[in-house]
Amino acid sequence: MSSRQIYADYLQRCEPIQPPQPWRRFAPNADLWTLPGHQAATIAVLRKKHGAAALLESGLVIQGADETLSFTPMFSQLSCEILPLRASPQGDPFDLLTDAGTVSGRLPLSVAHQDYHVFQQICELGLLFVTTSLADLLSLRAVGLPAGLAKGLENITGHALAELRNAWGAAEPGPATPAGDDEATPPPSLADTQEDGAPQPQPEEPSGPASLTPSALINPPRLILVGWSPSRLGCQSPGHLDWVISTIMAIAHYLGVDLDEVLVWRPTPQETQRITFGLRKGERQDVVREILKSIDRSAPPLTPSPSDKEATGDFLASRASLHKALVQPGSSRRLRRRLLLKHHKAVESTFVEPLLLQAAEESNPHERSRLQGLAEITRLFHLSAELQLAKLEREIVCNGLRGDGDVLEAKDLMKVCDLLYKFSKERRW
Numbered sequence: 001m002s003s004r005q006i007y008a009d010y011l012q013r014c015e016p017i018q019p020p021q022p023w024r025r026f027a028p029n030a031d032l033w034t035l036p037g038h039q040a041a042t043i044a045v046l047r048k049k050h051g052a053a054a055l056l057e058s059g060l061v062i063q064g065a066d067e068t069l070s071f072t073p074m075f076s077q078l079s080c081e082i083l084p085l086r087a088s089p090q091g092d093p094f095d096l097l098t099d100a101g102t103v104s105g106r107l108p109l110s111v112a113h114q115d116y117h118v119f120q121q122i123c124e125l126g127l128l129f130v131t132t133s134l135a136d137l138l139s140l141r142a143v144g145l146p147a148g149l150a151k152g153l154e155n156i157t158g159h160a161l162a163e164l165r166n167a168w169g170a171a172e173p174g175p176a177t178p179a180g181d182d183e184a185t186p187p188p189s190l191a192d193t194q195e196d197g198a199p200q201p202q203p204e205e206p207s208g209p210a211s212l213t214p215s216a217l218i219n220p221p222r223l224i225l226v227g228w229s230p231s232r233l234g235c236q237s238p239g240h241l242d243w244v245i246s247t248i249m250a251i252a253h254y255l256g257v258d259l260d261e262v263l264v265w266r267p268t269p270q271e272t273q274r275i276t277f278g279l280r281k282g283e284r285q286d287v288v289r290e291i292l293k294s295i296d297r298s299a300p301p302l303t304p305s306p307s308d309k310e311a312t313g314d315f316l317a318s319r320a321s322l323h324k325a326l327v328q329p330g331s332s333r334r335l336r337r338r339l340l341l342k343h344h345k346a347v348e349s350t351f352v353e354p355l356l357l358q359a360a361e362e363s364n365p366h367e368r369s370r371l372q373g374l375a376e377i378t379r380l381f382h383l384s385a386e387l388q389l390a391k392l393e394r395e396i397v398c399n400g401l402r403g404d405g406d407v408l409e410a411k412d413l414m415k416v417c418d419l420l421y422k423f424s425k426e427r428r429w
Contacts, residue, residue, distance in 0.1 A: 003058040004092035006050050007103070010060060011084060011093065013042045019138040020231045022279040026287070027142035033082040035075060043069050059103045060096075074100035081134050085115040099134045101151045107160045112148030113221075121146035126335030127295075128221040129265075132238040135231035143287045146221070154243035161251055220261075222338075223248075224299060227266040233276050235269060245302065263299040271298060318346040319386065326390035340383070347382045351375075 014033040018024045036042045046055055052069060055061045061069045074080065075098075084093035085102075095111055096103040102111060109130065112118050121144060122128055129147040131137045140147040152160055225245065228235050245264070252259050267275070271294040278286040322339040352375045359371035 002092075003054075003104070004094050006046065006054060006058045006060060007084065007094075007096055008092040009046060009049065010036075010042070010096075011082070013045070014082060017081065019142045020135055022276075023139040023142040023231070025279075026144075026284050030138070030142065031084055031086070032138065033084070035080050035082075039071055039075075043071065059105055072103065074098050074103070081138070083134065083138065085111060086117075087114060088116050091116075097134065097149060099149075099151070101149070107152045107156075107163050108149035109153065110160070110164045112146075117141065118146040118148065122221045126221055126338070127224055129224045129226055130244075131226045131230075132240045132244065133229070133231065136226055136229055136238075139230040140226075143284050143291075145288065145291065147226075150225075150240070150244045153247050154240050156247050156251065164251075223262045224295060225262065225264045225302070227264050228272070230275075233272060233279075235267065235272055237266070249303065259301060259303045262302040263295065264302055265295055265299040267294040267298050315343075315346040315350045318343040322386055323390060326386065340386075343386065344383060347379060351378045351382070 011033055013036040015036065017032050017034045019027055019030050019032060024030070043055075043061060046060075047069060052063070055069065056063060060072060060075075062072055063069055080098055083097040085095045085097055086093050094114065095106065097108060102108055104111075112128065113122060118128070125146065127146070129137075129140050129145055130150050131140065131147055132150050134149060137147040137149055156164075225241065225248075227237050227241055229238065241264075248262060249259065252262070271290070274290045275287060275294065278290050318339070322336075322343045325336050325339050355371055355375035355378065359368045359375065362368040362371060
């Protein structure tokens with residue numbers, strides 16, 4: 001019998017609880033639980049139905065020297081919140097999450113996207129909030145925002161690093177060797193174990209659409225490190241956040257994650273007040289809107305990317321990412337807007353700014369005017385080209401190459417091409 005059935009039977013003996021105030025009014029019937037009243041009796045019932053071996057394999061219990069079973073230490077606390085992770089709305093949980101981590105022993109962030117709620121919200125928003133406490137995670141989930149727990153990132157093991165890379169479809173580490181080093185340090189393999197030498201559990205993977213990894217998404221979600229306490233509506237930075245940040249910076253090159261896609265969200269007191277007002281007086285969409293506005297204003301990248309430092313941008317990479325998001329289904333509007341802005345910056349630094357600089361140094365007013373015009377046409381051409389060509393490609397995929405009015409909207413793009421050609425012909429090279 002699977003561990004999912006064991007987790008489901010365990011939850012039937014647990015007590016339902018609610019998320020923290022004032023978030024709970026948006027999720028009054030949240031799938032959240034606390035410990036059963038009679039732990040020994042619960043173990044006896046589960047052991048009779050599933051057997052000791054299956055309980056031990058699930059990670060729910062441990063065995064003492066006298067072969068007696070007791071719940072794993074994360075369930076020995078007086079107060080414990082339990083969040084089931086489910087691959088489908090009516091499915092049995094494939095794991096249980098607490099402040100101490102997952103029952104299965106897997107890294108919480110590596111299984112976050114397998115929960116159907118989180119998976120759907122990542123597809124919609126293109127981001128994932130990373131909290132250092134379950135209470136903060138539950139608060140964000142109450143208003144429909146995708147969140148994962150950072151537990152385990154403060155002191156990540158070799159096995160967890162490999163697990164995280166595999167789960168998020170990250171590329172194998174490249175030759176990112178610091179200057180002067182002979183070779184890059186090889187990453188740990190999946191055969192690595194915890195630092196105490198204990199072998200890692202291998203629980204079964206969840207089934208259903210949420211078992212898709214984010215590598216099946218258009219792009220991996222943007223990670224939003226939550227640098228305040230939503231559950232307490234306090235601006236003080238969580239205690240373990242600095243450790244988490246240090247670990248992420250240390251392994252970013254192994255996971256192939258650009259750190260400009262990892263943000264640290266620390267809202268201002270004014271933004272916190274607006275979020276609080278929405279929680280108490282507004283609707284769910286009001287709270288989400290204020291949170292997303294706060295991220296736009298108060299969530300800078302963890303560290304500038306190399307392209308930001310050099311102020312040149314990576315034109316080809318940004319163009320490829322934008323085209324992929326524009327053409328394929330499933331990308332969120334927020335993701336497309338962000339990639340369009342990133343591509344715009346790359347176009348500016350790669351093409352437009354050099355032309356404007358050349359125009360500023362030109363003494364001939366006619367030549368200077370032509371260069372300025374060419375810079376403006378170049379700016380319009382690249383952005384229009386991506387939007388029009390993506391629209392044309394989607395039209396062909398859906399309806400075939402018909403040559404009707406919808407497809408012929410590409411004529412606007414051709415006008416831009418004609419203007420660009422005119423400027424290049426008049427320019428005396």
